[in-house]
Amino acid sequence: MVDTAAADTPTAGPTLLQASRPAGSGAGRVTRQAIVVVYLSALVVIPVALVFWNAFKDGLAPVIAALTDPVVVHALQLTLMAALWSVVFNAIFGVATAVLLVRYEFPGKRVLNAFIDLPLSVSPVVVGLSLVIVYNIHDGILGKPLAAAGIHVLFSTPGIVLATTFISMPLVVREVVPVLQEQGTEQEQAASSLGAGGWTTFWRITMPGIRWGVIYGVVLCFARSIGEFGAVKVVSGNITGKTQTATLAVEQLYQNFNQTQAFTIAAVLAGAAIVIISVVATLRVRVERRES
Amino acid sequence: MSIIVDSVTKRFGSFVALDDVSVTIPSGRLTALLGPSGGGKSTLLRIIAGLETADAGTVAIEGTDATNLSPQQRNVGFVFQHYAAFKHMTVAKNIAFGLEIRKRPKDEIKERVDELLKLVHLAQFADRLPSQLSGGQRQRMALARALAVEPTVLLLDEPFGALDAQVRKELRLWLRRLHDEVHVTTVFVTHDQEEALEVADDIVVINQGRVEQAGTPDEIYDAPASEFVMRFLGPTTEFEGAVVRPHDLDVFSIAVRDAVRAEVTDVQRVGHEVRLTARAVGTAPSGAQSPGTAVALTRAHFRDLELDVGDTVWLRLAPGASQMTAANLTTPSAG
Numbered sequence: 227m228v229d230t231a232a233a234d235t236p237t238a239g240p241t242l243l244q245a246s247r248p249a250g251s252g253a254g255r256v257t258r259q260a261i262v263v264v265y266l267s268a269l270v271v272i273p274v275a276l277v278f279w280n281a282f283k284d285g286l287a288p289v290i291a292a293l294t295d296p297v298v299v300h301a302l303q304l305t306l307m308a309a310l311w312s313v314v315f316n317a318i319f320g321v322a323t324a325v326l327l328v329r330y331e332f333p334g335k336r337v338l339n340a341f342i343d344l345p346l347s348v349s350p351v352v353v354g355l356s357l358v359i360v361y362n363i364h365d366g367i368l369g370k371p372l373a374a375a376g377i378h379v380l381f382s383t384p385g386i387v388l389a390t391t392f393i394s395m396p397l398v399v400r401e402v403v404p405v406l407q408e409q410g411t412e413q414e415q416a417a418s419s420l421g422a423g424g425w426t427t428f429w430r431i432t433m434p435g436i437r438w439g440v441i442y443g444v445v446l447c448f449a450r451s452i453g454e455f456g457a458v459k460v461v462s463g464n465i466t467g468k469t470q471t472a473t474l475a476v477e478q479l480y481q482n483f484n485q486t487q488a489f490t491i492a493a494v495l496a497g498a499a500i501v502i503i504s505v506v507a508t509l510r511v512r513v514e515r516r517e518s
Numbered sequence: 519m520s521i522i523v524d525s526v527t528k529r530f531g532s533f534v535a536l537d538d539v540s541v542t543i544p545s546g547r548l549t550a551l552l553g554p555s556g557g558g559k560s561t562l563l564r565i566i567a568g569l570e571t572a573d574a575g576t577v578a579i580e581g582t583d584a585t586n587l588s589p590q591q592r593n594v595g596f597v598f599q600h601y602a603a604f605k606h607m608t609v610a611k612n613i614a615f616g617l618e619i620r621k622r623p624k625d626e627i628k629e630r631v632d633e634l635l636k637l638v639h640l641a642q643f644a645d646r647l648p649s650q651l652s653g654g655q656r657q658r659m660a661l662a663r664a665l666a667v668e669p670t671v672l673l674l675d676e677p678f679g680a681l682d683a684q685v686r687k688e689l690r691l692w693l694r695r696l697h698d699e700v701h702v703t704t705v706f707v708t709h710d711q712e713e714a715l716e717v718a719d720d721i722v723v724i725n726q727g728r729v730e731q732a733g734t735p736d737e738i739y740d741a742p743a744s745e746f747v748m749r750f751l752g753p754t755t756e757f758e759g760a761v762v763r764p765h766d767l768d769v770f771s772i773a774v775r776d777a778v779r780a781e782v783t784d785v786q787r788v789g790h791e792v793r794l795t796a797r798a799v800g801t802a803p804s805g806a807q808s809p810g811t812a813v814a815l816t817r818a819h820f821r822d823l824e825l826d827v828g829d830t831v832w833l834r835l836a837p838g839a840s841q842m843t844a845a846n847l848t849t850p851s852a853g
Contacts (some may be wrong), residue, residue, distance in 0.1 A: 420616035
């Protein structure tokens with residue numbers, strides 16, 4: 227899960243989390259560490275570092291110019307908005323689904339469990355195409371009635387939000403499920419025997435116990451959402467200044483030889499992901515040390 | 519009468535955890551549900567708390583039919599074996615939880631929490647997180663948390679089961695003293711007969727989903743209703759076709775009236791106690807491999823008798839000792 231997200235969005239999150247794990251000793255340890263360092267360098271560290279180097283190689287002025295370009299600003303704003311909606315939907319849906327999967331028994335549970343991973347295993351382009359089939363205004367099952375009601379999903383913001391949400395759907399669920407399992411039900415039972423109702427128990431006992439799972443899931447979801455490309459490209463129409471998200475802008479600017487602008491946006495995307503994941507990882511270690 | 523469990527049955531799949539159990543737990547007393555693991559005693563406790571629902575039967579708490587009430591409506595305090603501490607809250611917040619749920623005034627909550635912190639000797643730990651406490655301290659916190667809401671009954675599920683032997687003994691004596699102070703109707707589950715005998719006012723012995731016997735510790739120990747109860751409450755041995763307690767056998771180095779002649783086959787010293795194994799001679803058919811009779815005596819008594827392996831002794835059941843005809847003796851030794 228974490229690996230998939232890291233491969234799609236260039237972040238150093240997983241490495242930060244695993245750095246404190248105790249290793250063996252002696253030559254074996256050094257060899258293992260060397261392999262890991264080389265592997266991660268080749269795949270993650272060097273490419274991401276080069277993005278930043280390319281953005282800043284002609285100094286700050288072109289970067290500032292790029293960041294004040296209305297097209298770039300609009301693309302970044304659109305990406306930010308889509309990512310925030312995706313985070314909101316997936317946080318609510320993710321926690322609810324995780325609670326359902328861990329705390330309740332119901333027919334079809336295994337099927338639901340398998341279905342949740344689907345968005346991660348299916349190619350984003352396929353996701354985009356499937357959304358086009360459902361939401362097109364001519365014969366889409368949902369698109370036609372929505373168009374009649376004046377709501378256009380494809381080639382506009384709702385479609386971008388929808389595609390982004392779909393793609394990052396499993397991330398919160400998969401982070402929360404193991405935490406919820408580990409938490410067990412005893413604290414919740416204790417709360418209910420002390421007079422707390424279901425809702426109170428959820429907010430005062432369950433949520434605080436799983437909050438780092440939720441936060442980490444939300445962060446991964448955000449990182450994945452700002453990096454989404456394939457599905458968004460299919461559903462958005464990629465109209466510059468209107469439905470062009472940051473990643474789509476990077477591709478177009480790069481192909482049009484606006485390399486500094488392309489690398490600047492890329493650096494912003496990568497930088498945002500690195501910063502939030504680092505902050506969360508640091509906070510998590512600190513809080514876990516305090517509570518366990 | 520405080521808790522009345524009537525004809526409760528509970529199944530988990532094909533496993534019958536409780537089979538038509540009826541038991542009455544008196545008000546204001548400390549009652550132990552005693553029995554082997556998997557015997558159904560924890561299930562019964564959880565049904566009383568509302569954490570499990572019975573397939574059949576009813577539960578009444580202080581005259582109120584609680585069968586269909588949810589846990590939060592029953593006003594019971596529940597203490598779990600593994601504490602179930604709210605990890606993200608301080609000790610004081612843990613204890614205050616039930617009162618905050620009930621929306622009591624802040625001053626009143628603070629006063630009650632302080633009082634309870636003193637009661638469980640955790641006053642100086644009020645602002646710590648549960649992870650900074652020892653097991654025994656966590657369990658005392660859990661107890662204070664349960665008591666905070668002034669429950670009708672206090673239910674404890676193997677409360678000392680996760681603690682080491684020393685803390686266990688301290689805490690159970692402390693629970694006994696606490697109950698003498700607080701007088702809330704208390705039921706605790708244990709598989710440790712010594713714990714039940716030492717702490718409880720009443721004991722309900724539960725095995726294989728059924729109540730074997732209910733009574734005071736003396737009644738249960740002195741007049742066990744079944745061979746199971748007799749064997750579960752302490753060490754037993756077989757003597758003259760009956761199940762008896764090893765320390766209920768008198769040992770003589772000379773022949774006395776009604777005593778059975780036996781040969782000492784093993785001597786084992788365990789701390790202050792000496793355990794003899796003796797086999798009745800003369801009357802038993804030769805070649806029969808009887809397991810022998812175990813006899814427990816004090817070290818001082820053992821020294822007086824000057825016994826060793828191979829010596830002849832005379833064994834007699836002490837007057838007033840509980841005994842029970844053994845159901846399935848392999849080699850009955852005729853008296």
